[in-house]
Structures are given as C-alpha cells and as structure tokens.
Amino acid sequence: MQPLRHQSLRRKLILISLITTGLTLLLSNLAFMSLEYYLTRQDNQNKLAVLGQVIANRATAALTFSDTQVLQNNLGTLKADPNVVRGCIFDAEQRLLARYENHPSLHCPMNLQALQVSRDQFFSQLFPIYLDQQPIGTLYIESSRGALLERFNQFVMFSVIILAITVVLAILLANKLQEMVLRPMRELSNTLANIVKNKDYSIRAQKENADELGDLVDLFNGLLRTIEAENQSLKTSEERFRKLTALSPVGIFQIDPNQQLTYVNQRWHDIHMVPENDLSLQSWFDRIHPKDLPQLQKRWNRLMCDQESIAQELRLTRRDGSHTWVHLLASPLHNSNGDLLGFLGAVSDISELKAAQIQMENLAFYDPLTGLANRRLFKNRLEKSVKSVLRSGNSMALMFLDMDQFKRINDTLGHDAGDVLLKEVAARLTATVRENDTVSRIGGDEFTILLTDIHHTSDVLVVAEKILQALARPIRIKGQDIITTVSIGITLTPEDSTDANTLMKNADLAMYRAKEMGRNNFQFFSEDMNHNILEHLAIEKEIKEAISRQQFTLLFQPKVSLMDYSVTGVETLIRWEHPEKGIITPSRFIPVAEETGQILEIGAWVLEQSCRQVSSLIRDGILPATAKVAVNLSAKQFTDPKLVEQISNVLSVSAIPPACLELEITESTLMDDVEGAIATMQQIKKTGVSIAIDDFGTGYSSLAYIKRFPIDVLKVDRSFVMDIPDDSNDMAITAAVIAMAHKLSMDVVAEGVETQAQLDFLRNNHCDEGQGYLFSRPLSLGQLHQFMQETRQRHRQENSYSA
Numbered sequence: 001m002q003p004l005r006h007q008s009l010r011r012k013l014i015l016i017s018l019i020t021t022g023l024t025l026l027l028s029n030l031a032f033m034s035l036e037y038y039l040t041r042q043d044n045q046n047k048l049a050v051l052g053q054v055i056a057n058r059a060t061a062a063l064t065f066s067d068t069q070v071l072q073n074n075l076g077t078l079k080a081d082p083n084v085v086r087g088c089i090f091d092a093e094q095r096l097l098a099r100y101e102n103h104p105s106l107h108c109p110m111n112l113q114a115l116q117v118s119r120d121q122f123f124s125q126l127f128p129i130y131l132d133q134q135p136i137g138t139l140y141i142e143s144s145r146g147a148l149l150e151r152f153n154q155f156v157m158f159s160v161i162i163l164a165i166t167v168v169l170a171i172l173l174a175n176k177l178q179e180m181v182l183r184p185m186r187e188l189s190n191t192l193a194n195i196v197k198n199k200d201y202s203i204r205a206q207k208e209n210a211d212e213l214g215d216l217v218d219l220f221n222g223l224l225r226t227i228e229a230e231n232q233s234l235k236t237s238e239e240r241f242r243k244l245t246a247l248s249p250v251g252i253f254q255i256d257p258n259q260q261l262t263y264v265n266q267r268w269h270d271i272h273m274v275p276e277n278d279l280s281l282q283s284w285f286d287r288i289h290p291k292d293l294p295q296l297q298k299r300w301n302r303l304m305c306d307q308e309s310i311a312q313e314l315r316l317t318r319r320d321g322s323h324t325w326v327h328l329l330a331s332p333l334h335n336s337n338g339d340l341l342g343f344l345g346a347v348s349d350i351s352e353l354k355a356a357q358i359q360m361e362n363l364a365f366y367d368p369l370t371g372l373a374n375r376r377l378f379k380n381r382l383e384k385s386v387k388s389v390l391r392s393g394n395s396m397a398l399m400f401l402d403m404d405q406f407k408r409i410n411d412t413l414g415h416d417a418g419d420v421l422l423k424e425v426a427a428r429l430t431a432t433v434r435e436n437d438t439v440s441r442i443g444g445d446e447f448t449i450l451l452t453d454i455h456h457t458s459d460v461l462v463v464a465e466k467i468l469q470a471l472a473r474p475i476r477i478k479g480q481d482i483i484t485t486v487s488i489g490i491t492l493t494p495e496d497s498t499d500a501n502t503l504m505k506n507a508d509l510a511m512y513r514a515k516e517m518g519r520n521n522f523q524f525f526s527e528d529m530n531h532n533i534l535e536h537l538a539i540e541k542e543i544k545e546a547i548s549r550q551q552f553t554l555l556f557q558p559k560v561s562l563m564d565y566s567v568t569g570v571e572t573l574i575r576w577e578h579p580e581k582g583i584i585t586p587s588r589f590i591p592v593a594e595e596t597g598q599i600l601e602i603g604a605w606v607l608e609q610s611c612r613q614v615s616s617l618i619r620d621g622i623l624p625a626t627a628k629v630a631v632n633l634s635a636k637q638f639t640d641p642k643l644v645e646q647i648s649n650v651l652s653v654s655a656i657p658p659a660c661l662e663l664e665i666t667e668s669t670l671m672d673d674v675e676g677a678i679a680t681m682q683q684i685k686k687t688g689v690s691i692a693i694d695d696f697g698t699g700y701s702s703l704a705y706i707k708r709f710p711i712d713v714l715k716v717d718r719s720f721v722m723d724i725p726d727d728s729n730d731m732a733i734t735a736a737v738i739a740m741a742h743k744l745s746m747d748v749v750a751e752g753v754e755t756q757a758q759l760d761f762l763r764n765n766h767c768d769e770g771q772g773y774l775f776s777r778p779l780s781l782g783q784l785h786q787f788m789q790e791t792r793q794r795h796r797q798e799n800s801y802s803a
C-alpha cells in the first residue's frame with residue numbers, strides 16, 4: 001500500500017476497484033473451475049464404474065466358459081464411450097482373455113501383473129468378476145481425461161474473457177465513480193483554496209449531492225459560517241480593542257518575547273511625550289527616574305524570567321525634563337496552550353493623584369499656614385527621637401513655645417495679620433535651629449522644637465537665647481512694627497523623662513512657668529514644677545472638702561479716698577483655712593479652681609458672703625452707706641451665662657443696694673472675647689452694680705476697646721505702683737492711665753500702695769482712691785471693725801486739730 005500513498009485519489013480508486021473486481025472474479029472462477037473439474041471427473045468415474053460393472057456382470061458366464069468371443073463382444077460395448085482408451089479382461093490366473101484398445105500407445109498386457117497404469121492423463125479402474133462369490137477374473141477399464149481437460153480449458157477461456165470484460169467494465173465504472181466522488185471533493189478543495197487565497201470566509205461550497213459528500217459540504221459550510229462568525233467577532237473585538245486603546249486614559253503597550261515593543265497606543269506616546277516612531281524599550285528604560293530604576297529592573301527581570309507580574313509606581317523623565325508619576329502594570333501574555341506570546345502592560349499617569357496624595361500627606365502632617373510639621377508629625381518624630389536617644393546615649397531637648405499676647409494681636413489687627421505673624425515666627429524659628437531639628441506648630445500660637453544631638457545644657461540655652469533674639473526684631477504688619485515675644489518651656493530627655501507624653505507635659509509646665517515669670521523668657525523643666533503639679537492635683541481634691549466643710553473665709557481690704565483718706569469701701573479677698581496646712585492664699589488655689597470649674601461654686605459663695613457681710617456692716621453703720629464692696633470675678637464666672645441672674649439674686653437676698661456692689665474683672669478676662677464681654681458688662685450695669693477693671697496695664701488692653709467697655713473704675717496694677725518713685729517709666733504710665741481714665745469718666749484706684757512716696761505721687765496725679773498696706777492689710781471682720789473705729793477716731797482728731 002505504501003506506493004499508493006503518493007498516487008492521486010483517482011488512481012487509487014481505479015486501482016482499488018480493479019484489484020477488488022479482478023481478485024473477486026479470479027477467485028470465484030477458480031472455485032467454479034475446481035468444482036467443475038471435480039464434478040466432471042466424478043461423473044466420468046461413476047460412468048466408468050457403471051459400465052465396468054455391467055461388462056463384468058455380463059462377462060461372468062463367458063469367463064466361466066472361457067468364451068473369449070463373447071468376452072470380446074462384451075468389451076466392444078466400450079466403443080460407446082469415446083473416452084475409454086482400453087478395456088482388458090483377465091481370467092482367474094490373470095491371463096488376458098479379451099481386449100478393447102482405443103489408443104495407439106495403450107495396449108492390454110498379457111497378464112494382469114504387467115498392467116501399467118498411467119495416472120496423469122487417464123483414470124482407470126479394476127472390476128473383479130465373481131461367480132458364486134468366487135473371483136473368476138478381472139476387468140480393467142481405462143478412460144482418457146482428454147474430454148475432461150478440454151471442458152476445463154473451455155471453462156478457463158470463458159473465465160478469462162469474462163474477467164477481461166469485467167476489468168474493462170470496472171475501469172469504466174471506477175472512472176465514473178471517481179468522477180462522482182472526486183468532483184465535489186475537488187469543488188470543496190477549490191473553494192477552500194479560494195478562501196485561503198482571498199481570506200474571505202463568506203464563500204460557500206456548492207452542495208450537489210444529498211449523500212455523505214453533501215453532508216461533508218454542509219459540515220464544511222457550517223465550519224465556514226462558524227469561522228466567519230468568529231472572524232467577525234474577532235474583528236469586532238479587535239476594533240473594540242483598538243478604539244478602547246485609542247480612547248483609553250491609560251498608556252497600553254505590548255512587548256514580544258524578544259523584548260521588542262510591538263505595540264503602544266496614542267496615550268502611551270502622550271504620557272511619555274515621545275514621537276510615534278520612537279518605539280524602543282531601551283529608550284523607555286532610559287526615561288525612568290534613576291531612583292526608581294533599580295527596583296524596576298529587578299521586577300522586570302522577574303517578569304521576563306519567572307513571568308511574575310509587575311505593579312509599581314515610578315517616575316518618568318519627560319523630554320522637557322519634567323517628571324511624570326506613573327503606575328506601571330505588566331504581565332505575561334499566553335495563548336490557549338500556555339505558550340508565551342509576549343507581555344502586555346499599562347501605564348497610568350498618576351501625577352495628579354500623587355500630587356493630591358502629597359497634598360493630603362502635607363495636610364495630615366504639616367501645618368498648612370506655616371508649612372511646619374503639625375502636632376501629629378511632631379509627636380511621631382518625638383517618639384522616634386526618644387528611641388534613638390535611648391540607643392545612642394545622646395541627649396535631646398524639647399522646647400515648647402507659646403507666643404505672648406498673640407490673641408490680642410489677632411483681635412486688634414485681624415486674623416490675616418495674625419497669620420502673617422505666625423508665618424514670620426515660624427520662618428524665624430526654622431532659621432534659628434539646625435536642619436536636623438524639627439520645628440512644629442502644634443496649635444494656634446504654640447510651637448515646639450526638637451533639638452537633637454545635645455551634648456550640654458548650655459547648647460539648649462544658646463538656642464533658646466537665639467530664639468528670643470530672633471523674635472525681638474520687629475515684624476512689619478499692616479504698616480505697623482509688631483514686637484512679638486514667646487515664653488519657652490524646655491525639657492531634656494533622657495534626663496527628665498523618656499516618655500514622649502511626659503516630655504510634652506514637662507515642656508508645657510516649664511512654658512507656663514516662663515509665662516508666670518513675666519513672659520519673653522525660657523524656663524527649664526524642674527522637679528519643683530512636677531511637685532507643683534502634684535500639689536495642683538491635691539488641691540483640686542481638697543477644694544471639694546473645703547467647700548462642704550466651710551473652710552473658706554473672707555478678708556476685707558479697705559480702699560481709701562486719696563482726697564480725704566476716708567474709707568470708700570472694701571475689697572473682699574478669699575482665704576482657705578486648711579486644717580493642716582494653715583492659711584492657703586488664693587493665688588495657690590484660685591487657678592486650680594478656675595481650671596476645674598470649682599471656681600463657680602466658690603465665687604458664688606464669695607459674692608453672697610461679701611454682699612451679706614458688707615450689707616450688715618453698712619446697716620450697722622460700721623461702713624458708710626456709700627461704701628462699696630469690691631468682689632473679684634474670675635474669668636469662668638464672668639462668662640457663666642447665669643452670672644446676671646446670680647447677681648440679681650444676691651442683691652435681693654443680701655439686701656445690699658446695687659450701687660454698693662462693685663465687680664472686679666481682670667483686664668485679660670475682658671480681652672478674651674471683647675464683644676461678649678461688652679454684652680455681659682452691659683447686662684451687669686443694668687442691675688445697678690458697678691464694674692472695675694482689675695490689674696489694669698498687665699493685659700495689653702487696647703484703648704479702642706477700653707473706650708467701649710462700660711467701666712466705672714480702673715485699678716492701676718500693683719506692678720506699676722511698686723516701683724514709684726524709682727521707675728520713671730512706671731510713673732509715666734501710671735500718670736497717663738489716671739489721666740486717660742478720667743478722660744473716659746472713670747475713677748482710678750491704685751493697688752499696692754505701700755509707701756508715702758507712692759501716695760504722694762498718686763495724689764499729685766489726682767488718683768481717686770488707693771488700696772494697699774500703707775492704709776491697711778486685708779482684715780478679718782473683727783479687724784475691720786477695729787480699723788474702722790480707729791479711722792473714725794483719727795478723723796475726729798484730725799478734724800478737731802484742724803478746727
């Protein structure tokens with residue numbers, strides 16, 4: 001069959017039909033010929049047997065009597081069969097008695113033993129002749145096979161002719177058949193060739209037969225329809241892909257397994273700002289920011305070798321030198337068999353996102369106004385620095401800075417001016433410290449500075465002084481030269497603590513101490529401060545008991561007219577008679593009570609007690625009817641919405657005339673919320689109670705506001721009076737304040753008058769009243785009784801002398 005492989009189908013079909021037909025005919029003819037030969041031979045032999053038997057029977061009598069003539073005649077009947085070539089009769093002694101010979105070379109031998117039988121061309125048979133079952137002779141007949149062979153030859157001839165005709169017919173039929181089978185196949189093949197040539201899957205094969213070939217055409221056309229549909233859907237999807245990639249906001253690229261860029265979309269060019277003909281992977285790599293390149297190269301190798309996908313943010317350097325932040329995604333591309341086709345990637349421009357992220361980070365970690373680190377970032381750096389200090393064994397300082405009187409500047413010059421001031425302070429602080437140090441703005445006017453690598457406390461001292469100096473230079477805002485100062489608290493780690501929260505608390509405490517020390521200075525945290533804090537906590541606890549156990553008492557400090565030295569009234573001052581600690585002064589517990597809110601309860605008690613007691617002193621004639629009781633109001637009390645209602649209640653329960661009550665409010669309390677303060681003061685004034693500004697000169701009041709406050713009395717702070725007559729500045733200020741107050745129709749009370757010189761100065765400047773140790777220390781109720789008696793006596797004497 002092997003040689004047939006390269007033959008045409010047509011030849012194969014003809015050959016196969018020829019071989020099949022020929023072989024079939026040959027085999028069947030052979031079978032028929034064999035059968036014919038066998039049957040004819042059998043027939044001849046049977047005939048010979050019947051003939052021999054008849055002659056043998058008939059020869060019995062003649063043989064008995066040895067009648068050779070009869071025997072000879074008997075044999076003569078063999079003439080009837082032309083195929084018999086000889087017939088011989090032998091007697092019992094096997095001697096020849098009669099003969100029939102019909103062949104030139106075949107003769108009957110004289111006795112039976114000499115009989116030679118030729119088996120190739122003849123078939124023969126011996127017939128014993130019996131008489132009473134005793135053999136008396138033998139008949140031998142031999143017949144020629146010639147007729148048989150002739151018949152056989154005729155049969156063969158006939159078969160060959162039939163075979164030849166059949167072969168011719170088979171060839172004709174095979175030709176016809178191959179035409180029937182091969183034509184549609186050729187048609188199919190031509191159609192296929194046409195499709196392949198034109199890549200046109202809409203062409204269809206013609207169906208001619210409704211047989212298996214017709215089915216094949218149907219299947220073929222079905223296959224074509226499927227291919228055409230898939231091709232169409234492939235085209236659609238490819239078109240969609242092209243459109244999508246064209247419209248895509250993402251740069252798309254494809255790389256073949258040999259690392260050649262084979263496709264990029266328009267967006268890819270736009271992102272990279274490269275011309276369309278520049279499609280080199282190497283030049284793409286050249287555009288990657290050197291800081292991002294090493295990591296990308298590692299990942300790129302893993303993509304190429306291990307087919308591991310990449311997802312990385314990186315910077316690309318554009319042709320104009322600017323940077324674009326991109327997010328790169330790349331992964332291997334395989335076909336359905338899993339063979340690597342290349343790599344697909346996407347590049348998204350995330351510059352805006354990055355900018356927003358940076359902005360968000362800035363917002364989360366930086367103060368938007370000054371650009372400094374905010375509280376969160378500062379806390380973070382503080383914690384890290386503490387850890388590093390613990391590792392390195394170095395020291396570090398934490399400075400807590402609070403701007404002095406910032407609120408006043410903000411309120412008087414406006415918030416935009418306040419912002420300018422904060423920015424300038426931030427810039428000066430940053431310029432003062434080293435790059436490694438962290439300056440942060442952790443609140444409105446609060447800054448912190450982390451000074452790393454401190455070897456001596458003197459290093460910190462130098463920086464603190466530099467800061468105070470840097471801020472001492474005036475800052476020009478809205479045409480005005482503003483001088484701002486800061487109070488600085490300093491704590492050291494590991495010396496003071498290694499806990500970030502404790503360090504913040506320490507620095508805060510030290511900053512408050514700096515404020516207490518008159519602002520514009522710095523204070524190092526000390527254990528004393530800690531001690532104060534503990535005491536603060538203890539006081540807070542004990543105040544609760546003091547209220548319930550009535551441990552508070554009032555002292556009365558007289559106020560004197562500087563015209564005639566008559567007592568114009570008293571200021572009530574609270575004292576805490578602690579059962580163990582003795583007398584505790586208000587400066588130790590009032591700030592704590594103010595902080596905890598307990599001042600509201602204490603203040604209400606002071607107000608009521610002051611009014612009740614002074615009311616009865618007036619009623620008893622110990623104090624003149626015009627005498628005023630001045631009661632201190634804390635900031636919390638002043639802003640308490642129930643204050644006015646409380647005053648009215650007190651006035652009615654104590655039956656003190658409203659004109660006899662004066663409320664002392666510190667300047668700083670009023671400046672916290674100017675408009676709110678004015679509204680509250682106006683309501684107080686409606687009750688008939690007068691208002692005094694306490695500690696005037698310490699709170700940086702603006703004249704513009706003072707003018708608007710409905711104030712009756714202005715109390716010049718003790719700090720201005722105490723240095724009279726040594727400090728000419730204080731004297732000038734005091735004189736100016738008195739003059740200004742008078743212009744605004746206010747009375748002036750000078751606090752802390754201790755010396756005659758101070759009294760003389762105040763009198764010379766027309767100060768209305770005085771209060772101080774020169775006249776009297778704060779007195780208990782009994783002492784006040786006595787003081788008033790003595791004063792009255794002195795007055796009487798003076799009057800009698802003068803009379």
Ligand SMILES: Nc1nc2c(ncn2[C@@H]2O[C@H](COP(=O)(O)O[C@H]3[C@@H](O)[C@H](n4cnc5c(=O)[nH]c(N)nc54)O[C@@H]3COP(=O)(O)O)[C@@H](O)[C@H]2O)c(=O)[nH]1
Pocket residue numbers: 557571572573574585586587590603606632633634694695718751752753754771772773774778
């Ligand atoms: N909210 C409240 N505050 C109160 C109340 N009682 C007092 N205080 C405030 O506590 C601060 C300290 O007061 P105190 O220790 O009583 O001191 C007062 C006087 O003793 C002191 N003073 C008076 N004259 C002189 C003097 O000649 N020399 C000198 N060294 N000290 C003197 O001054 C304090 C009174 O000051 P002021 O109130 O500003 O007039 C103090 O701020 C009190 O206001 C209270 O009940 N509620």
